[in-house]
Amino acid sequence: MSLNTISYLIHEIKTPLTGIIGITEVALEEEDASKNKSYLMDILNCAQRISGIVGGLRSYSRITKKEEQSLVDIHKVLEDSLKMVRLAIKVTSVEVIKRFQPVEKIEANMGEIQEVFTNLITNAFQAMNGKEGRLILSTRSLKDSIEVKVSDNGIGIPQKHLNKIFNPFFTTKNPGEGMGLGLNIVYRIITKYKGTIDVESKEGLGTTFTIKFPIRGDGNGKESIGG
Amino acid sequence: MPKKVLVVDDEKVIRKFLRIHLINWGYEVKEAVDGVEALEQLSNEDFDFLLLDILMPKKDGWQVLEEIRSNPKTKNIPVIVLTAKDEDNDMFKGYTLGANYYMTKPFTNTKAQLLYGIQLIFRKNSESVNNGLVKSPKTVTPAEAGVQNYLK
Numbered sequence: 092m093s094l095n096t097i098s099y100l101i102h103e104i105k106t107p108l109t110g111i112i113g114i115t116e117v118a119l120e121e122e123d124a125s126k127n128k129s130y131l132m133d134i135l136n137c138a139q140r141i142s143g144i145v146g147g148l149r150s151y152s153r154i155t156k157k158e159e160q161s162l163v164d165i166h167k168v169l170e171d172s173l174k175m176v177r178l179a180i181k182v183t184s185v186e187v188i189k190r191f192q193p194v195e196k197i198e199a200n201m202g203e204i205q206e207v208f209t210n211l212i213t214n215a216f217q218a219m220n221g222k223e224g225r226l227i228l229s230t231r232s233l234k235d236s237i238e239v240k241v242s243d244n245g246i247g248i249p250q251k252h253l254n255k256i257f258n259p260f261f262t263t264k265n266p267g268e269g270m271g272l273g274l275n276i277v278y279r280i281i282t283k284y285k286g287t288i289d290v291e292s293k294e295g296l297g298t299t300f301t302i303k304f305p306i307r308g309d310g311n312g313k314e315s316i317g318g
Numbered sequence: 319m320p321k322k323v324l325v326v327d328d329e330k331v332i333r334k335f336l337r338i339h340l341i342n343w344g345y346e347v348k349e350a351v352d353g354v355e356a357l358e359q360l361s362n363e364d365f366d367f368l369l370l371d372i373l374m375p376k377k378d379g380w381q382v383l384e385e386i387r388s389n390p391k392t393k394n395i396p397v398i399v400l401t402a403k404d405e406d407n408d409m410f411k412g413y414t415l416g417a418n419y420y421m422t423k424p425f426t427n428t429k430a431q432l433l434y435g436i437q438l439i440f441r442k443n444s445e446s447v448n449n450g451l452v453k454s455p456k457t458v459t460p461a462e463a464g465v466q467n468y469l470k
Contacts, residue, residue, distance in 0.1 A: 109402070116335070
């Protein structure tokens with residue numbers, strides 16, 4: 092981890108810490124007990140931000156370890172990821188279209204592949220926030236790989252940011268909404284399995300991430316799963 | 319008439335506790351969530367001093383400070399920088415660009431540190447810039463009296 096990264100992390104932790112200390116000082120002097128709930132909510136929000144940073148760092152460091160691997164059904168992962176994100180983010184007006192073709196299973200750690208798609212689907216939902224959204228999840232089998240596309244019709248990514256989005260700690264989100272580790276974790280997991288990820292985006296129109304996982308040539312993973 | 323303060327910080331919770339302290343001390347408080355909004359408010363209204371964060375979206379505190387000091391209308395406004403950037407070179411940059419006081423986050427005792435900063439900028443202004451911000455002890459405002467009492 093570079094010195095710049097460490098400086099950034101220190102700043103990201105100091106900010107909610109300042110909030111916790113500042114609001115606690117106010118709460119300790121507050122004579123009107125009815126105001127304390129609002130102060131406690133502020134403190135909780137700040138503490139949760141720090142907790143999120145620590146959680147993100149844990150995921151970041153865990154990827155380098157060798158985790159248990161199995162044959163992973165990518166359609167099941169996509170369905171589960173979608174359910175998890177829907178539970179975490181209350182989105183009402185997004186239409187989800189699934190275009191699943193038969194693809195082979197991939198040998199990988201289930202939790203890591205799930206992390207890839209929960210991150211991408213979360214970003215897609217956030218990009219479509221406040222508008223009639225459409226999320227398309229599609230899969231197909233290629234000669235030596237399987238391809239998964241995650242497309243949204245959200246706000247899109249400015250061209251000037253496209254070459255930075257996989258960098259650790261790059262974020263355009265507001266303070267407290269993300270520390271810029273999600274897509275870096277996605278990238279690191281995919282490349283760990285010798286896969287690739289590409290992004291196409293137009294501001295105001297939407298974004299498509301295309302992920303390819305290689306298929307092993309020794310017969311493992313040849314078990315096909317239906318679309 | 320109470321002194322008017324502009325609090326510039328992209329963090330809602332930090333603006334909140336600063337606002338509570340300042341209002342308790344008798345100040346009128348306005349807020350800006352980024353550098354662009356701060357400069358807009360400065361062009362429309364007169365403020366007696368600013369609390370200015372550095373790392374903010376759209377336009378950071380360094381740029382805001384530079385623009386404040388290069389604009390004849392705002393060049394004498396006292397500015398207290400409040401930032402997590404606590405390296406010596408950051409502090410040096412802040413004072414070089416024209417900060418009157420530099421506070422680093424997290425604050426260990428917000429009230430005392432802030433009151434000290436406010437006291438200091440008033441004192442500096444009374445010594446160096448006769449811009450009407452600081453009155454003689456006989457005409458001290460309730461806010462200034464609060465500052466002085468707290469520091470005694």
